[in-house]
Amino acid sequence: MSENLLFLSFTTLDYDGRTKELLKLIDPYGSIHVVSCMVNEKKDLNKNYDIIKIKNKSKYLTVKNLINFFLLSVKTAFKLQREKKIDTLFIDNLYSAITGYLIYMLFKPKKLIIDCREYYIREQQTSRKLKVFCLFEELLIKNADIVIVANEERSQLAKQHYSLDKKPIVFENIRVIDSEATAAELKAYEEKYSKFIHGKKNIISTGGYSLHRLTLELLAEFKEIKDNANLVIVGGGTEKDKHEIDNYIEKYDLKNVYLLEKVLPQELKYLMQQSHIGVVIYPMHDDNNKYCASGKIYEYIDCGIPIITSENPPLKTFIETHEVGISNNHFSKAYDTITQNYQYYKDNVKLYNQTVDYSEYLNITYSKIMKELQ
Structure with a gap:
């Protein structure tokens, strides 16, 4: 044509x-x-x-x-x-x-x-x-x-x-992130993110930090996790929201929380590949959010990591159908379940990835x- x-x-x-x-x-x-x-x-x-x-x-x-x-x-x-x-x-x-x-x-x-x-x-x-x-x-x-x-x-x-x-x-x-980092970029990323890419389990959320997108709820659940894990939130947000989120982190003396701005695709892919679990969360106050359509799920799967999602119907259906993670609004409980059976979920991610x-x-x-x- x-x-x-x-x-x-x-x-x-x-x-x-x-x-x-x-x-x-x-x-x-x-x-x-x-x-x-x-x-x-x-x-x-x-x-x-x-x-x-x-x-x-x-x-x-x-x-x-x-x-x-x-x-x-x-x-x-x-x-x-x-x-x-x-x-x-x-x-x-x-x-x-x-x-x-x-x-x-x-x-x-x-x-x-x-x-x-x-x-x-x-x-x-x-x-x-x-x-x-x-x-x-x-x-x-x-x-x-x-x-x-x-x-x-x-x-x-x-x-x-x-x-x-x-x-x-x-x-x-x-979708997948098809941008690959060069050798020089990989070296730069390793130096830039040396605080959290080695020695701990990284939980990553790539939806940015936002009160609307339940960042405070995510932090509250992270507070309950007993592992010495990191929470990495990538994608930026408003100064107003960041101020309130920073206050919450300070109030509860939360350690190992990293708020990052938007990064280039190859850098985002690197961060996901260094992570243990990916998080996808949406509120349910309107139809747009309740019936969310997240591409982040597929990006995490492409990077080989299991997923925690909120209980929005499309997310819950996908997760339960393919068993590539846990759909539970209590993210700390979902984290415990995945880490206790990590290889099972990681294998399912690999199997699903081969079908796409x-x-x-x-x-x-x-x-x-x-x-x-x-």
């Missing part, structure tokens, strides 16, 4: 795992032009890019950057329309929705695809800003030829909530998309 696809994604492309996987998914489509944001402008030479350079990867979501993203998207769309035409418009994530809908109305592409990586329902939001983004996402969903979501539970919910004729296509967050044919999954999902587009 040799048509032209405009891919709009307001995210930090070099750090965003799902966006990278979406671009791999649609790679066979034809000529793909990407408008996005990047910190380090390392691009896939098979695609055309218009990029907003971002200095701070943790604070890209600003009004200024949103305006720049809109203006760059319009400029790119006009350029494509003059030179060729926009056969398909692909909108990736909620924060691209306003720009995406305006581009859709202005340029009337033949086909519209939207990926809803989150399951944000407007009525469940307390933020006015989020409600606005949700409204534009709803408009896109209603007009889209293809709606993509991240798990089967969300597909069923979305069909009912938006009164869709058919269930959205499921594209799970099945990632390339085939991309091919199957791409075929579903093309079938519906035609």
Whole structure:
């Protein structure tokens, strides 16, 4: 197929795992032009890019950057329309929705695809800003030829909530970190993380530190662990949350807790490979979190480590089906169970990892998309 696809994604492309996987998914489509944001402008030479350079990867979501993203998207769309035409418009994530809908109305592409990586329902939001983004996402969903979501539970919910004729296509967050550290980088990481990579059991959480994402609850459970273990939380967070988390750590005199900012993919992979257990936790106060779709599970599995998850339905189902860890909101109890039977869970992780044919999954999902587009 040799048509032209405009891919709009307001995210930090070099750090965003799902966006990278979406671009791999649609790679066979034809000529793909990407408008996005990047910190380090390392691009896939098979695609055309218009990029907003971002200095701070943790604070890209600003009004200024949103305006720049809109203006760059319009400029790119006009350029494509003059030179060729926009056969398909692909909108990736909620924060691209306003720009995406305006581009859709202005340029009337033949086909519209939207990926809803989150399951944000407007009525469940307390933020006015989020409600606005949700409204534009709803408009896109209603007009889209293809709606993509991240798990089967969300597909069923979305069909009912938006009164869709058919269930959205499921594209799970099945992914691995394919960036490998160089010898020089490995040496640097060993020096940088020498405090905790040797001699202790490392529990790693790669979802960042956040009160919303239950970091205090994780710390409370870590407090109950009797082993001389480390807790490593990677991904950064807000200064406000960090202040409260630091106060909690100081109040309870917690040792061996390390809060790290976002790191490059190869560095993240190194940290996971040095870990004993991976943690995935989500709250359950709304449908988006209750029916979470975590790619972290697959990253941990690829690195060969068992997993502790909260009891959200998709996580619990996956863990209990494949026995690659424990799903229990009492993380300290889950830790005890895994460590007492560690080789059993580690062997199951290895067995499951051998069943995952990632390339085939991309091919199957791409075929579903093309079938519906035609």
